[in-house]
Structures are given as structure tokens and as C-alpha cells.
Amino acid sequence: MKAIEFCDVGFSYEEKGTFAINGLNFSVEEGEFVAVLGHNGSGKSTLARLSNGLLMPDRGVVRIFGQTATAKNLYDVRRNVGIVFQNPDNQTVASVVEDDVAFGAENIAVPREEIGVRVQEALRAVGMEEFRGATVSRLSGGQKQRVAIAGVLALRPRIMILDEATAMLDPRGRREIVDVVTRLNREEKITVVLVTHFMEEALLADRAIVMNRGEIVMTGAPAEIFRRRDALTAYNLSLPRILRICEALRRGGMEIEDTLEGETLAKEIVTCVSGQNT
């Protein structure tokens, strides 16, 4: 079943202005992990906001599990589609971790006893159980963002969108978030849309979509996408570090194939070096 479906969607922030998103057609299957790539202003955040009814399309339709998103069923759409934003500080409502996680569940009138259960489960899913009573402002960026994910999980959504949720984090925080999201997708079978401009994060996805000027310009398995370096450069995207290392090694005279696996690269280097010695 299609979790998210865009049919010829157009959206503009200003009346009669240029379209931030233009004639967009794409879909995400239930249980899929999709990475949306693109440089600033490519329309990837607009796509995220259109997916959960924060924005309504000017043209075309957005369907969530077959249901067309309209102003009337906004509530149902948002229950199914959770979204985590970029700035961890600007999406927590309460000062205490568990109160913030409970906020969404309170909004959809979950009975009190069940909220406790949901808070516990959501915090366990992001590995923040021991911080239940902690003050949000004392947490690290990665921890705050994991609390934000838990706050969305408490609504038990079937789709989770991360709108540049790792952009303001340090490498360690980014790692934490990517691990949590990957696990949610594999174990909890939550459909994940990861909007990002970090190429490394896209490697974990089943499928990657590249956006440029409000249109989808490339789609396919991450490994395939990264093979087309010229196109990526044209869309102002940088290659994952491992591919840049491969390239540098080739320039240095080693015969090395492009690979996305660190292990494989290490073996190739070893073969290459030992080959030269004999």
C-alpha cells in the first residue's frame, strides 16, 4: 500500500509567485525508508510539510494511505504522519522530558493511564528511558532531538518525517538520530522519510530522491544515485566522504573501485598496496 502519494502537486509560498514545488509526482510505499536529498531551496522541506498537512497544495492532491489530505481530515493525517523539525529547541513544549513526550498523546485525548504507557514505550524506543524526569534544557542536542522523536512516537504514527532533523547536531548526535530512525524503520515498521543534505545519511535508505528547484530530478537506490557524480555536482550536492576518498586514492594512482562500504575499501587498499610490494 502507498503510504504517501503526491499527484501532480504544486505549491507556492506567495500568491502568483514562483512554485516552491511544481508538478510533483512521487510515492512512498508502506514500510519504506526514503531519503530526500537536495540543496537549500530545492523544495525538500516544502515536500515534508505538504506530507502532513502543515501546508496544503495549491494544485494536485496529496494522499496518505489512500486518503486525500484536506482541511477537514487534517487531524487524521497528522496522527498518521509525525514530523520532526530541525531545531531541537523550538519543538519542545514542556520543560520536563516526560511532559513533552506526553503532549501529543494529550492532544489526541488518550486516556491518562495509557499516556504513561506510551511515554514509557516512546522513550524506550529512542533510548532515553533514564531521562524521563530530566529537564529538557540540560540535554545535549542529540538527546533533545531524540526526545522530539519520542514526542512524535507517542502519537503512534505510521509515517515519520525528519525535516533536516540532524542539521543542527554534532556528528555524534547525528549518529544517534540516524541509528534510532533506522531501528524504528526495521523493527517498528514505521515508514520513514528522511529529508537531509548529508549524503552519508542517505546511504541507509532503501531509496533516495534528489530534488532541485521544486522537482524530482533523480530517484533510485542510494548506491546508484551516488554513481552519477556529474549530475550530483550539477545539483550542488557533495558526494559521501567514502566516495571522495576513493576518488582521491584513484588520483593518487591506486586502482580502486567506488564502494560505499568501509570494509571493502580497506580490503581494496590492502590488495593494492601488497600488489605493489611484490
Added chain:
Amino acid sequence: MLKDVSFGQYYPVESFVHRLDPRTKLLFVIAYIAAIFLSKNFYGLAACAAVLFAAIGFAKIPLRKIVRSMKGVLFLVVFTAVINIFFYRSEGARILWEWKIFRITAEGLIFSGFLIARLFLLVICASLLTLTTTPVSLTDGVESLLTPLKWVRFPVHELALIMSIALRFIPILMDETDRIMNAQKARGADFETGGPIRRIRAIIPVIIPLLLSAFRRADELGDAMDARCYTGGKNRTKYKKLRFAAGDFAMFVLAAALIAGVVLMRIYLGAPV
């Protein structure tokens, strides 16, 4: 510069007073204030003071914290006392010293002492509340106590949410102010010298970006709340429900006893002067 401004003065220890329901503490403070004003003599105030210092003991609050809260109102207390010492007028008061319109009487001195004791008890009681209750649970308490106002369509839930979001953003905006000031200092701004007007003018370039950023944050927070299905106070459940425990009922009994005692002393033991 702003690092040492810790907001609120919550003193985190485990104690009987800390565990009390915030509503109990709020109601007790109100009852206590009533008791102070119902006291007409030192016996009544002594009873109030005894209760208060017992509470401080139970709350495990160090005395220096209490002294610090007294310092905050020292000027007000001294000012009130001085006015009362010099201008106390009453029939048959024993005059100790007189010069032009200034007159010190024995009764005036006693009365001022009475006022000072009253003010200090008031302030210590209020700060005991904030020392033993987190701002968050105070907000919960206020929301719960205001619930009856929902009948007259007063937006109690919204007010409480505004209060708690404000509390949530205080540390964030403090950090931000610090950052903006540092950025301005790096560009040669000077916040520490000059007269008051100059200093206030130096603050303007800090206030404007701070306001802009606050609006941007509010916008993003609104989106995040929308995304989590927030639609206002209607059809909403509440995760944390305040519950009165045995200790809370004990406090109600204590408050009633204090007021009754003070009233009895007022009737049978007379005024201080």
C-alpha cells in the same frame, strides 16, 4: 555576564515540604498571609513564626537562602519602619524624643517592630514556596486551582500553557541574549561603560535581534505543536493529575488551626499598643 542569573530559586532537595501538592502550598501561603494580617499582637505573630520556622526545618532549606530572600526586601522594610517610627501618632503615646514634625514614641517603636516582623514573615513564607516548588509544578497548581473559572469561559488551559512555554524558553532566550551580546562585543559594542542612558541605548541592538529570533522560534514552535495535533484545550486529556495525599490534609488542618489560634489570641490577648 548572564550565566550566573539562575532563574527561579528552586532548591532541589527531598523533603516533606517539597513533596506536598503545589495546590496545598499555594493555598497554605494564602491562609498564612491571612493569619499574619489577622494577628493583632506579638503572640499571634510568634505563633505564625513558629509554624514558618518549623516548615523551613522540614523543608531542609539552609538559613542563608532565607536570609538572602530577606535582603531583597530590606530597603522596603527599613523604609516602612522609619516612616512609622517618626510619624506614629496616637492618643497618650509616651514621647521619647521630638524635633519639629518628627516624634519618636514608645508605642511607635513597638508598632514598627510589629510591622517589620509581619513583612519579613510574609516574604519568607512566599520564598519558601518558590524554594520548595519548581516553576513547572507551580504552573500545574495554578491551573488546577483556576479550573472553576472555566465555567465563566476563562481560558485556563491556554493560560497555563502560555506560562509553561514561557518557563521553557527562559533558559533558551538567556543563552541567546548572551550570544547576541558577545557578537556585538566582538564588533566593538560597549555595554559596561557610560551613564544610564548610554547603556540603555547600547541594549537596543541586542533587543531587536532577540525579538526577531523569539518570533521565529514562536513560529516554529507553533508548527511543531500543530504537527502534534494540538487544537487547544478542548477534547484534551491530562497526563499528570495532581492528587492530595495525607500530608496535604495535615497542612489544611494546620492552616485552619493557625488561623483559629491567631483569631483567639486577637480577641483575648489584645493589641500590642
